[in-house]
Amino acid sequence: MAGMEIDTVENLQRKQSTYQSLDETFEIQNETYRGQQYSQIYFARLHMMRTLLYSLVTHWKPHVPVCTVLGLEEGRECIIVGTLYKHMKLKPCILDEYSKERSAVPLVKHHNFMHPDDHLVLEDESGRVKLGGTVLSPSVYVTGVVVALHGKETGAGDFMVLDVLEAGLAPQIEPQLKSREDKYVVFISGVSAGSSLSNPLQFQLLVDHITGHLGDEKEQGIAAEIVHVVIAGNSVEIPLGLLNGQNLASKDQSRLSEPVQELDILLTQIAAGVPVDIMPGSNDPANFSLPQQPLNRWLFPGSRAYNTFRSCTNPHCFELDGVRILGTSGQNIDDLKKYSEGRDGLEFMERTLKWRHLAPTTPNTLGCYPFTDRDPFLIESCPHVYFVGNQDKYGTRILKGAEGQLVRLISIPKFCNTGMVVVFTTTKLRSQTSF
């Protein structure tokens, strides 16, 4: 044995970073369903946002009185705060199935339900009022956003909007960057193991790169600087034909579990080398309504042996070396795309941050748990990085807030379609793609 020559390459040590999970607010542990309706979550949302907006309104327009919807007087300029409701002609309604004449409603487009006749209504506990004027564009706003409006009531009973105040970006804590060395976080989403689109070799290539089995020393050195991997949803795709509610033949039962087993094999390899967070997505075997609860650890018998493997909620929030990272698997932005208009996914992301609410369309058009005492999607502290998974293409931008907040917005493309992952540098708040 002594005669053997051993390569004198040093073992590269992977960099470490401190991790703290902030998912507690998204976990449904102590909630019990007692027959409540969604009015409770809307009340919690309105109350929290209204308290905040009232404090902002005093700096915005100090001389204009604030009143409730019921207290509006014709011709008197005032400020009202409430939840927006967008009346949409083309929004699918369960009652349409029962209405006698169906020809009046045109064919519904799958991707977007907007119509030029959509109008906005503001609602608080005392009442609702239709909004008029050109300041507030129905194509931008969706049901569930809480805003302050300056305007006056017209003779027709509408509220003519002169100006609008959104909550704006939440206060941000300065990241305490301890070291100046580069550390990378890899974001993947839409792996879709088990689908016809996914190529297992592609994912294996990625795993090899992350774990340092690829490339020369320089490449391995870069891989050693990856401190965290986040898998943002839609990691498996279970063949839909098997989920029709009928009893499965024994040969089909193995087909049902194959995608998850395939994913577990690859996840085990990642978890062996680097901390990995896996979030559920719309296609994953987790609950449907937001906030999605962590995927059951028993789905991953191989990976769960490692303490680096973490099954997380969707939305997911954590702090890495003092950098606050918040993101979802895409359902919130995809729903906004259906009910409003925007340039690209990043613009919708920017709006959710400015409205201080991750998913304003819950529970109206996006499923959500009927919380009674809080709305977990309210953004109390502005993150440094905001990511959304399962998007069509990669995009990134830095968003600047009114109080000097800086947020890196990242739109993660689907891995099965594009083969792209996003690599984010924590020290410089910079992101790039990696094929």
Next chain:
Amino acid sequence: MATTPSNMKGFYRLKKNKSGITKPTSSKKSSLHLVPSLGSDITQLTALISHGSPDLKDYHDNHEELMRQFDMNMAYGPCLGMSRLARWERAQRLGLNPPIGFEGLLKAEKVRSECWWDGRI
């Protein structure tokens, strides 16, 4: 017409029947010590009687009346689907300053734990 005019008065009733839902008499009102509330007093009292017999023992309690006021108050949010204590705690947590005495009443179980509408809707 076979009947003679003198029989008309007996044929057609000129006064309303006294049976069925009636407005409460004034004597009942004074014993209730009603406080001004958001809803109409009359409709709430007829709701008491519409069950068949007046549930006097449960709902004429002063404490219960106070709790009903708490349920109906819009400032604390919707009352359906939550227990009164949970709603009180939520109001406390949101900084709405609900009356402190209510917590004691609810925990000592001197009043119903569910809201006024529970079981009625």
